[in-house]
Amino acid sequence: MANHRLVTLSWIFTEKFGLIFLSMITFVVYARLLSPAELGVGTVIIAIVELVGLLYSSVLEDPLVRLEHLEDKHISTAFWAAVLVSLASVVLISLATVLYTPSTVLRWMMAVASVKILFTMMARIYVAQMRRSSNFKMLAKRTLLGKILGGVCGIAVALWGLGAWAVIAQALIMEFVAILVLMYADRRPIAFYIDGPVLLELLKAGAPVAINALSSQTLQRGVTVVLGMTAGANAVGMFNMAMRIIDLPRSAIYNGLMSYALPVFARRSAEPSRLLGIIGDSTAVSGFLLTPLFIGIALTADDLILLIFGAKWAEAIPMLQVLACTAAIGNTAMYATTALVAVNRSHLTIKAEVATTMLALALVYGFGNLYGGMAGALGLLARMLIITPLQIRGLNTAIGYGWRRFLGSNYRSVIASLIMAATVLFVSPRLGFEGYQHLICTIVVGALSYAAAYSVLHPRWPQEFKTVFTAR
Structure with missing residues (x-):
């Protein structure tokens, strides 16, 4: 039991400290290649997108981890509800950006970055199942591979002189690779089925968690957005x-x-x-x-x-x-x-x-x-x-x-x-x-x-x- 616990923790921290190392490399490169204003624009856009994704993730993931028995109806309901809500969010964010700014570049940045919500939400079901089974080895692999490929793409975009697109490219590629790895590891089909009572049960259990998480993360990401409004990029x-x-x-x-x-x-x-x-x-x-x-x-x-x-x-x-x-x-x-x-x-x-x-x-x-x-x-x-x-x-x-x-x-x-x-x-x-x-x-x-x-x-x-x- 103790050995299993230590192995589990070792994989968790292999993932997390690997992320520190990889993130530091990309961050140093961005600090050298991007101006503070370019880094600020990319950060604000990703902060908005991640804030939306965090709200949905908190509603679903932790309640699924806490369930005594995780059944197929929970998996299919959570997965397809997440997909539908994510797609709707991509459309709404893109439309809101069109109304907010006349800049074509910013509109495209926001629309492309918002696709990250879909990839993030698709992954929640797989992550919850692997946390329940303590399969942190696979979670570590998907995160590290996503970070490596995302970092390479982000650095390439920065070297091409595309500024804030580098931050967006890294975040999007990382999330896309991560969901591909998870789906490859767990290839069980998920039936297209949404059970109303099950969804309400998950929402009821996840709402307080989501509010707490949203409050905490709204602070960090919201500070970025508010500073952009009041103090500039x-x-x-x-x-x-x-x-x-x-x-x-x-x-x-x-x-x-x-x-x-x-x-x-x-x-x-x-x-x-x-x-x-x-x-x-x-x-x-x-x-x-x-x-x-x-x-x-x-x-x-x-x-x-x-x-x-x-x-x-x-x-x-x-x-x-x-x-x-x-x-x-x-x-x-x-x-x-x-x-x-x-x-x-x-x-x-x-x-x-x-x-x-x-x-x-x-x-x-x-x-x-x-x-x-x-x-x-x-x-x-x-x-x-x-x-x-x-x-x-x-x-x-x-x-x-x-x-x-x-x-x-x-x-x-x-x-x-x-x-x-x-x-x-x-x-x-x-x-x-x-x-x-x-x-x-x-x-x-x-x-x-x-x-x-x-x-x-x-x-x-x-x-x-x-x-x-x-x-x-």
């Missing part, structure tokens, strides 16, 4: 640069952990004590790795951007620092939404999710003209500071995961990260190195100081963390 490009540096590791790691966590939490939903234990242990392990990672990004933001991406992106440095601190705060309650979905109590935080998202977007809209991309970073930080305690309150109501457990799971990684930050801020200016040597030495100093501080706070952490993957 250059500000969007700068903000996206900072956001991408954070999202590359965060999305890869978070998505991998959540893919594994939901079925694990759901299987323990009838055993509150075991569920509380695994949430606490998972939070402690994740915080041990992720909190210093994001604090470290904030500490090395100058070197990371200036050395890797160039001086033209210097404006993104303070945004990156704010976003990195925001991500570090988010680590402390990263499993809250997944745990609430697992026990079917996600409605407890819907109002908080929606209200804080609207507040953050209002802040971005109000201050976008004045602060540019920094308004987006500050909006995300404000929202994180408000929503985190509300998520803990929801968890406490649902399963009894209160502040004592929250603090017990997080205090070591937070204290050790603060000690690391103080050490780096003191030592870094005195290192006497420049360029990549300075960056590497800063990372080494940070890693050693964090490891020492954490080991003092928790001497038996290797043995206890090992039990997370073997005992429970």
